């Protein structure tokens with residue numbers, strides 16, 4: 295669907311609105327983001343703000359970032375709103391690539407509580423959209439928590455449409471996590487199940503959202519050559535399959551990315567939820583020596599009970615909204 299935008303005069307001309315200067319704004323933007331998101335910020339968010347602050351004080355990073363802003367998936371491009379020399383509003387633009395297609399994620403939209411409901415977030419978001427337009431990037435996304443009605447209203451007014459709703463689940467790993475008493479057997483994956491696993495993955499991690507995924511389904515493909523390739527690039531992928539009477543019910547993959555939050559589950563619409571529970575419990579046990587916590591990002595309201603039964607807690611549910619210029 296194509297959405298038409300009318301960029302308001304505010305976004306074009308307002309004297310208080312200017313591009314982010316990486317060289318001097320990052321610490322103040324980090325302070326603003328920390329204040330505006332404090333009630334919902336998890337550890338990842340806190341780390342993100344710390345990184346931003348550290349980056350803002352690191353001269354060699356800043357010199358590099360100043361050149362690389364449009365090509366790395368970091369929030370190095372954006373717009374800020376200033377009042378008497380103080381930064382009180384921000385909208386970041388994070389570039390991504392989906393094959394050859396370029397995509398922008400608008401992130402960190404934040405306005406100081408004393409300045410809200412004056413149209414500042416709208417003007418910043420409109421300016422960010424205009425920036426994408428100027429760069430000939432027509433595919434713009436943003437993530438918003440499903441309980442953030444004010445922001446959802448703002449983005450809907452600007453033409454963004456919900457495309458997905460996904461929950462981030464987290465559990466502590468535990469070598470003594472219980473073993474589910476069930477007739478489902480956990481086993482190594484049989485190559486003949488690959489096509490089914492692939493179909494399930496494609497439904498649960500749809501192509502439309504692939505710009506945000508830093509791995510390809512192919513890296514889970516069975517077979518010697520893929521195994522050799524993964525060995526060569528030192529990628530220690532783990533996979534588990536849940537089977538009942540030779541019939542695969544669900545599969546779980548762990549793709550290391552240095553943060554321990556990379557479980558990908560595959561299950562069919564009619565799969566037994568117990569299969570997923572058993573697999574997730576197995577992952578909590580098997581990965582205990584590697585990471586204290588593991589995360590699974592999954593379409594919301596699908597297999598919720600199964601995931602909870604494996605000791606996972608919902609951290610946040612995000613609506614993925616898209617605007618196509």
Ligand SMILES: CC(C)(COP(=O)(O)OP(=O)(O)OC[C@H]1O[C@@H](n2cnc3c(N)ncnc32)[C@H](O)[C@@H]1OP(=O)(O)O)[C@@H](O)C(=O)NCCC(=O)NCCS
Pocket residue numbers: 330331402403404405406409410411412413414415416417437438439442443444445447448449
């Ligand atoms: C969400 C946020 C950025 C909005 O900033 P803002 O400058 O107050 O927003 P604007 O004044 O541009 O609002 C534009 C429109 O969005 C809607 N809107 C914004 N905030 C709203 C709220 N709290 N409740 C209901 N509608 C709201 C309204 O339709 C508003 O128009 P109106 O004031 O004419 O009714 C700000 O509240 C904030 O920083 N919140 C904390 C951080 C956050 O949640 N960011 C969004 C992350 S996705």
